[in-house]
Amino acid sequence: xxxxxxxxxxxxxxxxxxxxxxxxxxxxxxxxxxxxxxxxxxxxxxxxxxxxxxxxxxxxxxxxxxxxxxxxxxxxxxxxxxxxxxxxxxxxxxxxxxxxxxxxxxxxxxxxxxxxxxxxxxxxxxxxxxxxxxxxxxxxxxxxxxxxxxxxxxxxxxxxxxxxxxxxxxxxxxxxxxxxxxxxxxxxxxxxxxxxxxxxxxxxxxxxxxxxxxxxxxxxxxxxxxxxxxxxxxxxxxxxxxxxxxxxxxxxxxxxxxxxxxxxxxxxxxxxxxxxxxxxxxxxxxxxxxxxxxxxxxxxxxxxxxxxxxxxxxxxxxxxxxxxxxxxxxxxxxxxxxxxxxxxxxxxxxxxxxxxxxxxxxxxxxxxxxxxxxxxxxxxxxxxxxxxxxxxxxxxxxxxxxxxxxxxxxxxxxxxxxxxxxxxxxxxxxxxxxxxxxxxxxxxxxxxxxxxxxxxxxxxxxxxxxxxxxxxxxxxxxxxxxxxxxxxxxxxxxxxxxxxxxxxxxxxxxxxxxxxxxxxxxxxxxxxxxxxxxxxxxxxxxxxxxxxxxxxxxxxxxxxxxxxxxxxxxxxxxxxx
Amino acid sequence: xxxxxxxxxxxxxxxxxxxxxxxxxxxxxxxxxxxxxxxxxxxxxxxxxxxxxxxxxxxxxxxxxxxxxxxxxxxxxxxxxxxxxxxxxxxxxxxxxxxxxxxxxxxxxxxxxxxxxxxxxxxxxxxxxx
Numbered sequence: 001x002x003x004x005x006x007x008x009x010x011x012x013x014x015x016x017x018x019x020x021x022x023x024x025x026x027x028x029x030x031x032x033x034x035x036x037x038x039x040x041x042x043x044x045x046x047x048x049x050x051x052x053x054x055x056x057x058x059x060x061x062x063x064x065x066x067x068x069x070x071x072x073x074x075x076x077x078x079x080x081x082x083x084x085x086x087x088x089x090x091x092x093x094x095x096x097x098x099x100x101x102x103x104x105x106x107x108x109x110x111x112x113x114x115x116x117x118x119x120x121x122x123x124x125x126x127x128x129x130x131x132x133x134x135x136x137x138x139x140x141x142x143x144x145x146x147x148x149x150x151x152x153x154x155x156x157x158x159x160x161x162x163x164x165x166x167x168x169x170x171x172x173x174x175x176x177x178x179x180x181x182x183x184x185x186x187x188x189x190x191x192x193x194x195x196x197x198x199x200x201x202x203x204x205x206x207x208x209x210x211x212x213x214x215x216x217x218x219x220x221x222x223x224x225x226x227x228x229x230x231x232x233x234x235x236x237x238x239x240x241x242x243x244x245x246x247x248x249x250x251x252x253x254x255x256x257x258x259x260x261x262x263x264x265x266x267x268x269x270x271x272x273x274x275x276x277x278x279x280x281x282x283x284x285x286x287x288x289x290x291x292x293x294x295x296x297x298x299x300x301x302x303x304x305x306x307x308x309x310x311x312x313x314x315x316x317x318x319x320x321x322x323x324x325x326x327x328x329x330x331x332x333x334x335x336x337x338x339x340x341x342x343x344x345x346x347x348x349x350x351x352x353x354x355x356x357x358x359x360x361x362x363x364x365x366x367x368x369x370x371x372x373x374x375x376x377x378x379x380x381x382x383x384x385x386x387x388x389x390x391x392x393x394x395x396x397x398x399x400x401x402x403x404x405x406x407x408x409x410x411x412x413x414x415x416x417x418x419x420x421x422x423x424x425x426x427x428x429x430x431x432x433x434x435x436x437x438x439x440x441x442x443x444x445x446x447x448x449x450x451x452x453x454x455x456x457x458x459x460x461x462x463x464x465x466x467x468x469x470x471x472x473x474x475x476x477x478x479x480x481x482x483x484x485x486x487x488x489x490x491x492x493x494x495x496x497x498x499x500x501x502x503x504x505x506x507x508x509x510x511x512x513x514x515x516x517x518x519x520x521x522x523x524x525x526x527x528x529x530x531x532x533x534x535x536x537x538x539x540x541x542x543x544x545x546x547x548x549x550x551x552x553x554x555x556x557x558x559x560x561x562x563x564x565x566x567x568x569x570x571x572x573x574x575x576x577x
Numbered sequence: 578x579x580x581x582x583x584x585x586x587x588x589x590x591x592x593x594x595x596x597x598x599x600x601x602x603x604x605x606x607x608x609x610x611x612x613x614x615x616x617x618x619x620x621x622x623x624x625x626x627x628x629x630x631x632x633x634x635x636x637x638x639x640x641x642x643x644x645x646x647x648x649x650x651x652x653x654x655x656x657x658x659x660x661x662x663x664x665x666x667x668x669x670x671x672x673x674x675x676x677x678x679x680x681x682x683x684x685x686x687x688x689x690x691x692x693x694x695x696x697x698x699x700x701x702x703x704x705x706x707x
Contacts, residue, residue, distance in 0.1 A: 078626070078629065079629070082629045082630070082633055085633040086632070086633065086642065087642060087643050087646050088646075089647045089648075090587075090625060090632070090642055090647050093586055093587045093626075094626050094629065096587070097587035097588065098587075390601045393601075393605065394604060394605060394608045395608055397608055397611045397612065398607065398612075402604045405604075
């Protein structure tokens with residue numbers, strides 16, 4: 001099982017491992033549980049919810065656990081047999097009820113559990129490799145067996161909120177087996193994937209601790225993207241190598257104790273079986289193509305170019321979205337800081353459980369308020385609010401029932417959703433900059449917005465105004481400006497393009513794109529980095545010509561972009577060759 | 578012994594805590610059903626999202642649902658006879674259905690509501706007619 005912060009290369013490494021094992025004659029099943037999986041692109045194979053043979057690699061099968069599809073299948077199992085017997089309004093009522101974030105999460109987990117807890121499901125394979133979702137989400141998924149199991153045991157009322165999976169008690173045994181399989185050190189190996197960077201290593205250490213705490217002890221570390229400068233007179237290459245070396249020297253002790261594998265930074269996109277094979281074998285074909293440097297004048301403007309238009313609106317929501325690890329938090333912090341320094345009141349907040357806004361800012365900036373939506377604190381506050389308001393007029397038995405229902409895993413989803421709606425609503429008073437969780441999870445939030453909007457449409461008067469206004473405000477281009485952040489590489493760009501499609505379907509039009517961490521824009525002439533820079537041009541052009549209305553390009557920063565000065569650098573003029 | 582059957586619309590759970598906001602009628606009604614059980618009344622509750630078969634298997638429920646759509650929900654049957662539709666009756670009314678004695682006690686006295694979000698919920702149409 002491969003896990004780690006978004007963008008560290010989990011998918012590439014999981015795929016390379018799968019290819020390597022399959023080519024040694026093993027039968028391998030590769031599974032992605034990321035709601036925004038890009039396994040299809042990396043393996044160049046169209047995948048679904050069933051194991052599909054990967055062309056070109058004998059013995060390798062792959063599949064995606066897609067929450068939307070899992071939920072659709074679950075709905076069909078519930079409604080299908082009764083479609084002819086019920087009026088349309090009833091069928092619609094059931095389908096709507098089974099479309100929320102809770103159904104998605106549980107249905108996806110159910111598929112995951114089947115693969116781990118049901119021996120028959122995977123008996124055809126020697127190895128099952130999980131390319132898991134980005135960290136925060138993965139942990140929630142892994143903790144669910146314990147949470148649900150405890151919930152089922154302590155649920156005495158019988159009528160309680162078991163969420164959309166009514167037959168959950170029947171799953172108890174399966175979930176138990178899932179947790180057992182995960183904590184069995186002879187059958188399950190965990191690979192923590194990280195880049196040689198402070199934030200990624202800190203995240204890996206956090207994951208190591210949390211996995212350890214739920215009994216997943218068999219852990220290994222993979223360091224991806226180890227870089228050695230190929231020339232001595234290139235400040236970018238020198239800085240990158242030094243930063244990597246320093247991050248490794250200061251690596252948390254817990255990680256240092258793990259057995260470790262290092263994978264070098266490679267000057268090519270890890271797409272297709274050929275590239276994966278090379279990554280697995282550690283042999284790269286340097287190629288003999290000539291590096292043609294493009295003229296710099298066609299490069300997109302720097303991040304600062306977005307500021308005047310944003311400021312001119314005086315207030316509203318700015319939301320950074322994108323794949324994990326692309327620098328959403330940094331871009332959000334830089335925009336918030338710039339708006340604050342122009343004299344506006346700005347609230348910077350995050351829905352990403354793994355984000356570290358205080359690390360990005362390092363200290364107070366006048367006019368800028370920083371917070372985060374903490375699922376645990378939000379759940380506690382919501383539970384207390386409900387007990388105080390709805391529990392007030394109940395008798396003891398009624399209060400006990402309500403309390404029991406509030407222990408359901410759905411409560412956290414609701415609490416986080418309400419906090420998100422509150423933050424968006426603050427955009428009526430001033431600027432709110434929201435750094436969102438990695439894509440998949442954010443999409444679940446937006447799905448929830450749509451599902452609840454139907455409740456709103458029914459005009460139920462007890463819905464908070466912030467929730468009532470949420471979807472219309474997200475859809476209003478004069479109120480909410482979505483900034484899609486990506487890297488100039490194939491996977492992040494294509495994933496961001498899918499995100500844009502999903503948003504368009506929800507009638508939300510992104511405001512601008514930001515391409516972050518461009519080596520091309522730094523003017524480096526290190527052989528590996530310059531080649532990576534040339535590879536970027538294709539993706540920069542793709543975003544500029546086909547995807548974005550407004551676009552900014554941010555060079556890779558030799559100094560870590562933290563603190564007021566570091567963030568200022570991020571906004572500054574692009575260096576061109 | 579009286580049997581009360583409640584056929585709910587599709588809900589995540591019986592107290593409604595899974596919605597973006599709670600309809601206070603739901604936790605109150607769940608508590609009332611518990612109270613009926615404590616008086617020896619047999620209570621059966623079916624959620625359209627979870628027990629579809631119970632709806633199609635009961636001729637009265639199936640016919641009402643087919644002629645009126647989901648606006649008729651919740652349907653409440655006492656001893657197999659339809660007694661109310663489209664609302665969650667208060668405890669006093671439920672006690673009458675089940676023929677059990679009911680004395681208003683301090684625990685169910687309605688507290689004066691301060692929160693504006695709750696004012697609308699206390700309306701007679703939501704809580705049921707007395």
